[in-house]
Amino acid sequence: MGDFPVNPLVVIGVGSSFAFSSLFYHLYQEKKKELVKLKEIPVFKPDRHLVQVLKSSPLRRLQYVAVEGLVQADGEPLASQFVPRCFGVIQKISVEETWKYWNSLSRTWNSRTMNKKETNNSVPFSLVSPGAYINDLFVRVQNPLEASGDYLERVYFKVRRAEEGLVDVVLQGISGEKPAAMEESEELLRVGSTLTGFGEVVLEGGQVMRLQAPQDGRKFILVPSDHRSFMDKHERSASMWKSLAAVTGITGATILAKVIYGIVGKQDDRSK
DSSP states (O other), rough: OOOSSOHHHHHHHHHHHHHHHHHHHHHHHHHHHHHHHHTTSOEEEESSSHHHHHSSSSSGGGEEEEOOOOEEEEEEEEEESSTTOOOEEEEEEEEEEEEEEEEEETTEEEEEEEEEEEEEOOOOOOEOOTTSSSSEEEEEOOOGGGOOOOOOOEEEEEEOOOOOOHHHHHHHHSSEEEEEEEEEEEEEEEEOEEEEEEEEEEEEETEEEEEEEOOTTHHHHHHHSOEEEEEEHHHHHHHHHHHHHHHHHHHHHOOOHHHHHHHHHHHHHOOO
């Protein structure tokens, strides 16, 4: 090997390929374990079958299940402040300002975000079974703001640029600060959208079902899709990590094989 030195970049490339392959394979194994656990979670819809299962369960309670249904407001829904005829049950409105300030060292204007305001509103809502003509069976979602998950849909976003007048320019020169823009956005959990909730379901009275945060410490999660799409997303993620592990591993092995082949070939030529 001393007679045939290997390019350090090649060594780094081979090492990096195998290192990334190991990392991606580890992530694939972790995602695979997560998939196994997710597949063990029972899946229900807000129907009579769920009522019967709850009635036959201890304390009329299912500790951790997935419930898939359509979002329905229990009373008057929230109307969007920006989009006509758009209604939801959870609403988040964000307004933030972008200001520029003069940096005397670099002699440039730098940006920073300030005066950010966020308003959250919600009304009680339930999940109903898709395709049901009479929604006499439903699962009420208890304290949805406690749940994790990216379940809000952005329905409005606008950037308003600041307009400068002569007086503003003079004041900015004195203070070294000036407004640049203001961003407005609105997110909703829309009425009629598909939602899958992971948590504890309890039966109160004869047919009143409630989805709530589990008492055993597991996560209360709301997912903005049906259960099948949610599982497909996780399976695609596992396949991606598996493919990346294979590609980087094969790349490293190929480079290493070429290096070894080149060294052996040079040794044969020298011996001849």
